[in-house]
Amino acid sequence: xxxxxxxxxxxxxxxxxxxxxxxxxxxxxxxxxxxxxxxxxxxxxxxxxxxxxxxxxxxxxxxxxxxxxxxxxxxxxxxxxxxxxxxxxxxxxxxxxxxxxxxxxxxxxxxxxxxxxxxxxxxxx
Numbered sequence: 152x153x154x155x156x157x158x159x160x161x162x163x164x165x166x167x168x169x170x171x172x173x174x175x176x177x178x179x180x181x182x183x184x185x186x187x188x189x190x191x192x193x194x195x196x197x198x199x200x201x202x203x204x205x206x207x208x209x210x211x212x213x214x215x216x217x218x219x220x221x222x223x224x225x226x227x228x229x230x231x232x233x234x235x236x237x238x239x240x241x242x243x244x245x246x247x248x249x250x251x252x253x254x255x256x257x258x259x260x261x262x263x264x265x266x267x268x269x270x271x272x273x274x275x276x
Contacts, residue, residue, distance in 0.1 A: 201207070
């Protein structure tokens with residue numbers, strides 16, 4: 152058993168039993184804080200530049216104009232929908248009236264035919 156262990160140690164060295172260690176470069180906390188602060192300031196500067204660009208001002212104005220137009224068109228749409236509802240109700244009422252007048256017309260024609268037949272029947276006698 153010992154010869155096998157010796158061969159493995161010779162081949163791989165003492166790395167099997169050694170503890171693992173990480174190696175880091177030493178940077179002071181001051182440098183890390185300074186780097187973080189500079190990155191935050193850089194991000195804030197880029198954000199400020201992007202938000203206060205003249206192009207964004209024109210885009211904001213266009214957005215306000217389009218929002219106003221959208222509100223006006225919504226008001227017109229609501230008015231048109233109301234008119235359509237009124238027209239549909241009127242059309243339904245007219246259709247009902249037309250059907251009743253048509254039925255009444257048929258009844259009157261039937262009565263007329265009945266009376267014509269009565270008159271013709273009396274004339275033949």
